[in-house]
Every structure is written in structure tokens, then in C-alpha cells.
Amino acid sequence: MYEMAGFKDFKQIHSTVNEYLKYDSYICYLHKDNQLMFNLILFGPPGSGKGTQSEKLIAKYGLKHLSTGDLLRSEICRETPLGKEAQNFMDKGQLVPDEVVIGMISSALDENPDAKGFLFDGFPRTPAQAKALDNLLELKEAPIAAMLALDVSEEELVKRLLKRGETSGRSDDNNESVIRARIVEYHNKTAVVADYYKQFDKVVMIKGEGTVEDIFERLCAEIDIRA
Numbered sequence: 001m002y003e004m005a006g007f008k009d010f011k012q013i014h015s016t017v018n019e020y021l022k023y024d025s026y027i028c029y030l031h032k033d034n035q036l037m038f039n040l041i042l043f044g045p046p047g048s049g050k051g052t053q054s055e056k057l058i059a060k061y062g063l064k065h066l067s068t069g070d071l072l073r074s075e076i077c078r079e080t081p082l083g084k085e086a087q088n089f090m091d092k093g094q095l096v097p098d099e100v101v102i103g104m105i106s107s108a109l110d111e112n113p114d115a116k117g118f119l120f121d122g123f124p125r126t127p128a129q130a131k132a133l134d135n136l137l138e139l140k141e142a143p144i145a146a147m148l149a150l151d152v153s154e155e156e157l158v159k160r161l162l163k164r165g166e167t168s169g170r171s172d173d174n175n176e177s178v179i180r181a182r183i184v185e186y187h188n189k190t191a192v193v194a195d196y197y198k199q200f201d202k203v204v205m206i207k208g209e210g211t212v213e214d215i216f217e218r219l220c221a222e223i224d225i226r227a
């Protein structure tokens with residue numbers, strides 16, 4: 001019977017099956033790994049809905065949410081030296097220095113070795129941050145699957161942020177000139193990050209105006225064809 005299957009003897013069947021099992025478990029490992037690390041960037045100007053959509057996306061896809069804005073605000077709240085340094089920049093609508101933010105993300109990745117994947121919200125915001133993120137993810141052999149970029153007009157951004165400023169208590173939301181400075185900072189330093197990911201064909205533009213639910217559906221449609 002084993003001769004019909006092309007094997008010389010049981011010894012050959014045994015070693016072939018063993019090879020197959022080794023190979024098969026290797027495939028399983030890669031498959032499991034690929035599923036474990038599905039990394040996305042949610043990109044867009046201040047007020048474009050990154051935080052709002054992130055909450056819904058992590059609930060649906062089980063990703064770990066990493067928002068540099070939230071991490072920085074938590075440092076400010078705890079009055080740490082890092083928080084005190086960051087507050088000076090944030091109050092003026094400026095970006096916090098790269099080394100501070102990259103260090104925070106690096107620690108957050110190390111603290112979550114079992115994450116199924118990460119949703120980066122508000123990071124990277126400069127080309128230097130983008131390159132640092134790629135290097136960190138390369139160590140995990142888990143590159144960015146896509147950058148989902150929310151497109152919203154400037155007047156809508158200002159309107160949303162001023163509205164949030166009425167209740168959020170965020171010092172960078174209740175002053176129109178600080179909000180406009182954040183948008184200028186976005187155009188000067190952050191918009192080019194999309195060009196960095198465009199060279200790898202990873203940028204997906206999403207219309208960021210409409211109801212929160214409509215925008216969520218647009219995002220999910222793009223994620224589902226990549227997951």
C-alpha cells in the first residue's frame with residue numbers, strides 16, 4: 001500500500017510525515033503571527049475624528065489603542081517631568097519633541113507583547129516618528145497594514161474643536177488661535193507623513209465628514225479588505 005503512495009518503506013513515511021508536521025506547524029506559526037499583529041495608523045488633522053473613531057475600531061477589531069495625545073495627557077495629569085515638558089508645547093498648539101513621543105511609543109509596545117495588533121492614533125506625526133515606528137515594528141516583523149487618513153475641511157475642524165473645548169477642559173481646545181496653530185503645525189510637519197507611507201502604497205483616504213457612524217462604516221470597509 002505504501003509502495004503505491006510512492007514510499008519505499010515505513011521509515012520513509014515516518015520521516016516525510018515528520019517533515020510535514022514541522023513545516024505545517026511553521027505555517028501555523030506564521031499564520032497565527034500575521035493575525036496577531038495587524039497594525040493600523042489612523043491619520044488626520046486635529047479634530048478629524050481620530051479619537052472618536054479609534055474607540056469604535058478597537059471595540060470591533062480588538063486592537064490595542066495607542067494614542068500619543070492620551071499618553072501625553074496622562075503624563076500631564078500625573079504631573080510627571082515628561083508631562084510638564086509636554087504641556088509647554090501642547091498649550092501653544094505645537095508638537096511635542098520626537099524623542100519624547102518615540103520613547104513613549106517604544107515603551108507602550110514593550111508593555112503589550114501579546115497584543116493582537118495596534119491602532120496608532122495621532123502617531124506618527126513627523127517623518128522621524130514614522131521611521132522610528134517602522135524600525136520598532138520591524139523588530140516584531142509586523143509592519144503597518146494601512147494608514148487610514150481622514151479628510152476634513154479646516155472650518156469643520158475648528159468648529160468641532162471649539163465645541164469640544166466647551167466641555168473637555170482641554171487647554172488646547174478652548175482658544176481659536178491655538179486650534180489654528182495646531183492646524184498650521186499639522187500642514188507644516190505632519191501632512192508629509194502621508195507621503196512617507198504613499199511610497200509603500202499604504203495610504204487610504206477616507207471622507208471624514210458626515211455622521212460618526214457613516215465614517216466608521218467607511219473605515220471598516222477598508223479594514224475588512226485588508227484584515
Ligand code: B4P
Pocket residue numbers: 044045046047048049050051052053068069070072089090093094095096097101121122123124125129160161163164172182208209210211212215
Ligand atoms: P491629540 O490628542 O492627538 O488630539 P487631536 O488631534 O486634537 O484630536 P483627535 O483628532 O483625536 O480628536 P477627534 O477628532 O476625535 O493631540 C493633542 C496634542 O498632543 C497635539 O496638538 C500635540 O501637541 C500633542 N501630540 C499628540 N501626539 C503627538 C505626536 N505624535 N508628536 C508630537 N506631539 C503630539 O475629536 C474632535 C472633536 O470632534 C470631538 O469633540 C468629537 O466629538 C468631534 N467629532 C468627531 N467626529 C465627528 C463627526 N463625524 N461629526 C461631528 N463632530 C465630530
